[in-house]
Amino acid sequence: MPRILYYLVCSILTILFLFPLAWTLLMTFKTPTEASASPPTFFPRQFTLQSYVRIFSAGIASYLGNSTLVVLITVVVAVVLSMLAGYGFSRFSFPGKNVIFVLILTTLMIPFQSILTPLFLLLHFIGLNNSLVGLALVYITFQLPFSIFMMRNSFESVPRELEEAGLIDGCSTWSLLTRVMMPVVFPGIITVALFAFFATWNEFLAALIFINDTDKYTLPIYLLNLQSGLYGTIDFGALNAGLIITILPSVIIFLLLQRYYINGLVAGAVK
Incomplete structure (x- = not known):
């Protein structure tokens, strides 16, 4: 039981730490309209690499x-x-x-x-x-x-x-x-x-x-x-x-x- 509780706590902490990184990464695959939409969505409706194209063009x-x-x-x-x-x-x-x-x-x-x-x-x-x-x-x-x-x-x-x-x-x-x-x-x-x-x-x-x-x-x-x-x-x-x-x-x-x-x-x- 203590080992299960240990892995459970570690898994929750891992998710909490990785969630902002995952959100940031998925934001890069959204269109400008979808990225600035309110309320925001976690997964992009349409994957695109235009964000990387724009930033390298800049x-x-x-x-x-x-x-x-x-x-x-x-x-x-x-x-x-x-x-x-x-x-x-x-x-x-x-x-x-x-x-x-x-x-x-x-x-x-x-x-x-x-x-x-x-x-x-x-x-x-x-x-x-x-x-x-x-x-x-x-x-x-x-x-x-x-x-x-x-x-x-x-x-x-x-x-x-x-x-x-x-x-x-x-x-x-x-x-x-x-x-x-x-x-x-x-x-x-x-x-x-x-x-x-x-x-x-x-x-x-x-x-x-x-x-x-x-x-x-x-x-x-x-x-x-x-x-x-x-x-x-x-x-x-x-x-x-x-x-x-x-x-x-x-x-x-x-x-x-x-x-x-x-x-x-x-x-x-x-x-």
Whole structure:
């Protein structure tokens, strides 16, 4: 009986979580008239792909490319820097190591909204305001504290005997990191990359403030403009098609890498 009750509760929760996604997906197959009809219907009376045709005709591909570029820069730089910093904090001793690490972690308590103005002025000073590279630098800055924390814990979970064996075999510090340690902490690297990807792909506020040119907008800003519509009208079919296109990369990447993600979180939690 408890097992039946457990599966029943899980099934109900699954339906509740998947219902909005199913509704959004089915909305993309409706005609504009049916999508904006009141009261709305769950299943479309006539399946059509015109919503996807309209949204690609509106230029969503360029905004998808903008988001992809920002995400790639953020993920690559955040993973490389956090891996090097985490390895340094885990395996090397230097003056003020603990103090510096604590200071890095304290930045997690700073609200992002409270430093938007200084960041805007800083990007303007270095000439990277209204650029995708500057936006990526902002995302990297806010991803690094958590990423360094995760990578430090991942390296700490590796037995030092493994590192000593590599040193006995003649490995240098760099080869020890790349050939011995990186394969072991690979789940932690994937975890850092996933967190950076999700946070950057779905971020809205920074992109709205730091990007002025419409041709440099990321997907969340594009969807906001699409929602505004012309003269207050909203193309619900195209809007939901844009949401599905935005959701798909996150779902696919998470499903492909979820086992590494879970292992990385566990490895980072034991310390």
